Amino acid sequence: MAPDAVRVDHILIEKSARLLTASLDGAVVLQADVALGFAPEGDKQQEGDGKTPIGVFEIDRRNPQSAFHLSLGINYPQPKDIENAHAQGIDPGGDIFIHGQPNGVVGMTLPGDWTAGCIALSNAEMAKLWSLTSNGTVVEIRP
Template identity: 70%
Template sequence: MLRRALLRGALLLLAVGGLFVLWDRYGPPAPTPDMVPSVERVGHILIEKSARRLSATADGVVVFQAEIALGFEPGGDKQIEGDGKTPEGHFTINRRNPQSAFHLSLGLDYPRPEDIARAKAQGVDPGGDIFIHGQPNGLSVLTLPGDWTAGCIAVSNAEMDTLWRVVPIGTPVEIRP
């Protein structure tokens, strides 16, 4: 009897310990869209690369925040195709892709004319296809840790569902170092 109680206690400790390891590695579950204040549309998105944070505002009030993943080499401004950097500056959402390889995506108007001119002067390709997007399709529950994109801004799928609902084409996006 004592042996069974000890065995059950040990199994319970292992299970709880495993949950703490998973929590520590993957963090709390992503917020669901109903956890975000109800707004019909946001007027601005601010991405702070160093804080790994996306903030969306409506009428100057922050109505949504999310932790983000960036390009695999996030320090500095994007210069060339394949550098793994997320661009910095002022952009606009210029397209929406419901058929993305990543759970929904909102496209930024990168490269801008100044990015193209700089790259041309250097004889390089400035890159393109910068998006705010969810996780790779097939990872509906998991949120990948760390900076893993090729230069995009990634959020959880639940957070992307919320952004998809409230971010129209034409929304300004500021990306700060």
């Protein structure tokens, strides 16, 4: 681990392991257990399916005033996601974030997979990730 790092350049989310690993030049800076969408198996297909997307994305926005303790937006849907959804006549969804716990939940981390498709961490882990992450950081989400 490289806990003294001041930034990360890659965030790996392994859905099956419910694990987020943030690294800089391949050295692990932060690892955290995560919660996923309420129906986590498979790739996100449409709005409301409760799935967390799979693929390579990047952080494209930051929201310090979100309904959750801090949030880092990822650039989902990608053009291929939009194309696939439109071919099926469905909405691909959007607003996928890495975030903390819902505002108002204090001193605990909600159990299980409870998000609408986002990736959730404890508030302390989210605060650390927030401080290490800038727009453009690569986010790789694996099954």
